[in-house]
Amino acid sequence: MSYRFLGNSGLLVSKLSLGSWMDVNDKYTADAWYDMMKIAFEHGVNFFDNAEMYGAGLAEKNMGAAIKKGIVEGTWSREDLVITTKIFFGPKEYTAKRGPNELSLSRKHIVEGTKASLKRLDLVYVDVIFCHRSDPYTPIEETVRAMNFVINQGWAFYWGTSQWSAAEIIEACEIADRLGLIRPIVEQTIYSIFERNKVDFEYVDLYKKYKLGLTTWSPLAFGTLTGKYSSGTPEGSRMENPLFQAATPDFAERVAKADKLKPLAEKLGISMVELALAWCVSNENVSTVMIGAKTPSQLEQNLKAIEALEKLTPEVKAEIDTLIPFVPELPKPDDAAMTRAEHLSFMNELIAFEVVLVAGAELKAVRDQLKAAVEATPKKLETITPIVSFLLEQSVGVIKNHHTDTPEGEANDESKKDK
Numbered sequence: 071m072s073y074r075f076l077g078n079s080g081l082l083v084s085k086l087s088l089g090s091w092m093d094v095n096d097k098y099t100a101d102a103w104y105d106m107m108k109i110a111f112e113h114g115v116n117f118f119d120n121a122e123m124y125g126a127g128l129a130e131k132n133m134g135a136a137i138k139k140g141i142v143e144g145t146w147s148r149e150d151l152v153i154t155t156k157i158f159f160g161p162k163e164y165t166a167k168r169g170p171n172e173l174s175l176s177r178k179h180i181v182e183g184t185k186a187s188l189k190r191l192d193l194v195y196v197d198v199i200f201c202h203r204s205d206p207y208t209p210i211e212e213t214v215r216a217m218n219f220v221i222n223q224g225w226a227f228y229w230g231t232s233q234w235s236a237a238e239i240i241e242a243c244e245i246a247d248r249l250g251l252i253r254p255i256v257e258q259t260i261y262s263i264f265e266r267n268k269v270d271f272e273y274v275d276l277y278k279k280y281k282l283g284l285t286t287w288s289p290l291a292f293g294t295l296t297g298k299y300s301s302g303t304p305e306g307s308r309m310e311n312p313l314f315q316a317a318t319p320d321f322a323e324r325v326a327k328a329d330k331l332k333p334l335a336e337k338l339g340i341s342m343v344e345l346a347l348a349w350c351v352s353n354e355n356v357s358t359v360m361i362g363a364k365t366p367s368q369l370e371q372n373l374k375a376i377e378a379l380e381k382l383t384p385e386v387k388a389e390i391d392t393l394i395p396f397v398p399e400l401p402k403p404d405d406a407a408m409t410r411a412e413h414l415s416f417m418n419e420l421i422a423f424e425v426v427l428v429a430g431a432e433l434k435a436v437r438d439q440l441k442a443a444v445e446a447t448p449k450k451l452e453t454i455t456p457i458v459s460f461l462l463e464q465s466v467g468v469i470k471n472h473h474t475d476t477p478e479g480e481a482n483d484e485s486k487k488d489k
Contacts, residue, residue, distance in 0.1 A: 071114025071376060076152075076357045077255035077283025079228055081197065083152055085351050086376055087117030088369075089287060089360040090133055092125040100135035107136050108145055109366055113373045117358050119258075119285065120155045121202055122187050127161035130190035138192060153193065154285075156232055156258070157183040158202035159409070161190075170413035175205035177216040184220050199226040200258055203407040204234045207414075211245050218251045230256035230283075235401050236272045243280050253280065256357065261286035263295060263331075263349055263394055264324055269356070271398040283357040289350040290343065294324040297332060297342035330393045338386065340378045347375030349390060352382040 073082040088110045092098055107118060120130050137153070140146045157180055160173040171178055184199060199220060201213060217229040231239055231254050239257060246253040257276075261269045261284070269284060276282040290296055299321075328342065335345045350359045363369035 073116075074357045075283070076198070076228070076285075077230075078253075078281035079255050079283070081152065081228065083117040083285075083358045084115045085358060085379075086113075086115055086347070086373060087119060087152075087285065087358040087360045088115055089119045089362045090124055090129045091121075091287075091362055092129050096125065098125070098128070098132055100132045100139070103132040104136035104139050105366060106363065106369055107133070108140065109369050110373065111140075111146055111150070113376075115373070116150060117152045117154070117285070117360075119287075119360055120153070120187075120191070121159075121200075122155060122157055122161045122183055122190075123159040123164075123202070126163045126166075127190050130155065130161075130187055134191035134193060148193075152197045153191070154198040154200060155187045155191065155196050156200040156202035157187065158205070158232075161186065168409075170410070174410055175201050175203075175208045175213040175216070177212055177219070180213065180216040180220060184225050188225060195224055196226050198228045198230055198256065200230045200232045200256075201234070201254075202232050203404060204231070204238045205410070206407060207410050210238065210241050211249075214242055214245045214249070214251055217254070218246075221252055228252075228255050230254045230258060230285075232258040233260070233404055233406070236268075236276060239273075239276060239280070239282065255281075256283035256285055258285045258287065258360075260288050261350055261353075261356065261359075262289050262291040263346060263390060264291040264327070266396045267399050267401075269353065270396060272401055273355075277355050284355055285358050285360060286350060286356050287360045289347050289359050289361065291324060291328075291346075294321065295328050295331070295342060295346040297328055297335075299325045299328075327394050331390070334386070334389060334393070338378070338381045340381060341371070341374075343371055344375040344378040347372060348378040348382045349387065351375065351379055352387065 071084050071086065073084055075081065076083045088107065090103070110118075118133065120133050122130065124130070125132075133153070137148070137151065141148065158173060158175060160168055160179070160183065162168055162172070173179065180201075188194070188196070199217070201217070205213065217226075220226050221229060229252065231242065234242075234257060239254065243253045245251075257273065259268045259273075265288065269286065273282065273284075293299065331342060331345060335342050338345065340348075347359060347361065350356060361369070361372040361375075363372055
């Protein structure tokens with residue numbers, strides 16, 4: 071195993087790391103998790119990721135018990151480990167009802183959530199704490215100040231973002247610079263041969279300007295890059311889980327694309343798993359690639375990918391680009407970041423509609439999309455909110471530059487009809 075610096079810091083992290091995502095139905099125990107951590111650690115892994123929401127808090131409890139067991143048995147010291155967790159969603163199950171302040175990036179939830187995570191982990195501090203999503207309802211300055219408070223309390227050494235847009239990361243960095251505070255040093259985002267937009271397109275300017283580090287997840291694209299789905303969905307695989315099915319609506323298309331890589335993997339004498347993981351690690355902008363596994367044997371196989379790294383020559387990567395071309399796309403709204411909308415008054419959304427309508431004729435296409443959304447889901451605020459927010463973001467330039475007075479009669483009449 072070799073190591074890279076985590077963004078603009080002196081912290082070295084292993085090129086492969088272990089994530090602890092677990093469903094509430096997974097039957098992991100602290101002892102089982104210790105065995106997994108020990109295998110990874112013996113292969114040189116020093117970075118172990120968690121989140122307050124994983125397993126409704128059980129993942130943090132398991133990791134905390136495993137860390138303590140490893141210290142007692144002399145497997146590692148606390149200084150050997152880079153432990154991270156993420157704050158936003160709270161520790162309840164996905165489908166559980168949450169209070170209006172139980173999930174967010176408000177100062178309240180960041181402070182209370184961090185203290186609760188440390189208690190579950192049974193740790194005095196974590197090395198890095200992430201904002202698990204952006205929060206469109208909380209000023210970024212409030213979040214920046216809150217994360218610095220966490221660091222000043224000694225509860226974390228560094229902070230980062232997860233699934234944020236490039237614009238949001240830039241704003242956080244600029245606010246931190248203006249206030250003389252600590253910037254986010256790392257972004258945690260999805261990255262695989264199938265999911266390249268953020269790492270290879272949206273964030274490109276951030277690596278040099280802000281020396282942004284990356285911890286990436288889902289390198290096997292929810293298992294579709296393993297090649298095991300070519301003959302159907304194996305029993306017990308992740309694709310039997312509705313959560314993963316919802317995350318990969320293009321599942322069949324991905325399986326077909328993955329099959330194109332099999333001859334290349336065979337030619338190189340490595341598995342599909344090793345090819346997909348080594349491809350992610352080969353990107354010098356990626357600080358660490360987080361892997362996951364349900365069994366020790368799966369973990370051993372995934373860790374072998376580091377040995378295949380030397381086979382990922384520029385020619386091989388070019389061949390992968392030919393087989394699975396990357397076409398950059400405009401950033402898409404993150405529905406998960408909008409989860410607090412359920413606690414907001416529908417009147418707020420009508421006000422948002424009115425702001426859009428002020429732009430008059432130039433935004434007729436936007437109005438049509440909004441009307442279609444409302445007609446399709448007349449009472450589902452959680453569906454309408456992300457659409458409104460995204461379209462507002464896209465049209466803000468038009469609104470700012472538009473004449474104060476809209477075309478006479480049109481905006482007023484249509485705004486009434488739309489409402």
